[in-house]
Amino acid sequence: MKQERAERTRAAVVLAASEEFKERGFAGASVSRIADRAGVTLGAVYFHFPSKNELARDIVSRQPDFVVPPHPSHGLQRVVDVTLTWAYQLLDDPVLQAGARLVWEQERFMEPERNSHDQWAGLLLPELRAARRLRELRTGTDVEAVARLVVNACTGAQMHSYVEARHRDLPQRVEEIWRCLLPAVAVPSAARRIELGAGRGRPAP
Amino acid sequence: MKQERAERTRAAVVLAASEEFKERGFAGASVSRIADRAGVTLGAVYFHFPSKNELARDIVSRQPDFVVPPHPSHGLQRVVDVTLTWAYQLLDDPVLQAGARLVWEQERFMEPERNSHDQWAGLLLPELRAARRLRELRTGTDVEAVARLVVNACTGAQMHSYVEARHRDLPQRVEEIWRCLLPAVAVPSAARRIELGAGRGRPAP
CATH class of the missing domain: 1.10.357.10 (Tetracycline Repressor, domain 2)
Incomplete structure (x- = not known):
């Protein structure tokens, strides 16, 4: 159950980050705006992705x-x-x-x-x-x-x-x-x- | 003579702008830094190019x-x-x-x-x-x-x-x-x- 919720959160963060990067590019994107868009706390984002770099790297490499x-x-x-x-x-x-x-x-x-x-x-x-x-x-x-x-x-x-x-x-x-x-x-x-x-x-x- | 000087200034501005754009991209470039790099006044830049857009457009289209x-x-x-x-x-x-x-x-x-x-x-x-x-x-x-x-x-x-x-x-x-x-x-x-x-x-x- 817990694992499932974690995976749902992660997917929501990736989707929110994608929309943020798509609109603002890497330099213009903000992690707190990504958290807002995903409807999760900043801590939840950082739990899955230690940095904006990690988020972008995950999206590009996958x-x-x-x-x-x-x-x-x-x-x-x-x-x-x-x-x-x-x-x-x-x-x-x-x-x-x-x-x-x-x-x-x-x-x-x-x-x-x-x-x-x-x-x-x-x-x-x-x-x-x-x-x-x-x-x-x-x-x-x-x-x-x-x-x-x-x-x-x-x-x-x-x-x-x-x-x-x-x-x-x-x-x-x-x-x-x-x-x-x-x-x-x-x-x-x-x-x-x-x-x-x-x-x-x-x-x- | 005057025309020649104007052309030299223009060429210096284009070169300085190229270096600025190359390093910082369009969004990051600043016209006053371009003037500094070219060793001319801000007014001299604007005399040749009414805006940063015009400068970038000139460089790309040529x-x-x-x-x-x-x-x-x-x-x-x-x-x-x-x-x-x-x-x-x-x-x-x-x-x-x-x-x-x-x-x-x-x-x-x-x-x-x-x-x-x-x-x-x-x-x-x-x-x-x-x-x-x-x-x-x-x-x-x-x-x-x-x-x-x-x-x-x-x-x-x-x-x-x-x-x-x-x-x-x-x-x-x-x-x-x-x-x-x-x-x-x-x-x-x-x-x-x-x-x-x-x-x-x-x-x-």
Whole structure:
């Protein structure tokens, strides 16, 4: 019972912190405002997270856990699905929105060797290796370079989509990235099989 | 004479503002500190730039003017050269460093329809169209999508290179982007001709 209550409080704090970070960024966020938003005491926040740094680090480092594609898939389709799911979820998930906002302040609270770029690239890499085993990739494709390129392109798309449209067109931008990239990465038969549009990655209503 | 002095002052203000923005970002920058750094009066700053917004807008919107590849080139090689030149110059040019830092705060001072992403994509587009006329591109390549992808990937690479290495490895990251991307975009004969490494874009010593 006690454990359950502690977990509920922790989740409420993470959600409140996400909204605070999303609106004010890391530098502008205040832990006491987070406590107010979560409806808990300042002591309760600090019980779970010793500092604002810890809170931000938790939210950024757990981003990939929140992105679970609605369709089963593997290999190259899985890589595509993860990026599209992230793009759709970013439209209304405060934890992902906080992650997107915090990415450019992460030097304040993340160790450089555990940054969000490496996290995401590390998540995509096993699926790209699976794609290679499945003979979906062109000969000589450097899977680590492709993982980094996908993360870079999605990061840039996220930033620019935010500036222009508050992320509303992000799924379309990510689809466009894949339409350009697939011919570089996939053998023609695999490129033809990959599903992109029509709400791939969009959660079922 | 008077005109010349005014131009020198303006250039000193832009340089001082670049250093201030680079270190403190848009929100943290102060116009009076910029005046101090430039060794001019606050009135002199405001004579050239009515507000901090105007200063930031000037620096961001003129970024492409500062990036002039050291080699003559055209078509796809020009697109590559512009991105590599930008990557090398970012290592020690405060105006470009300020531009990189301001990109994620631009909603505070740029109109959304005149954002840095569109500026850069607009700069690359005519060269990509030239590449198409030169038959360097694969049939069916969407040049506008490619321009956006290149800008997105460079933006993401810039951010992550900053977090991990204070931009020191940016030229290598941009080279890597092109090694992945060329097979998607260029016909094989053109892809083979494109020069990438060995300081393409690096200014002559």
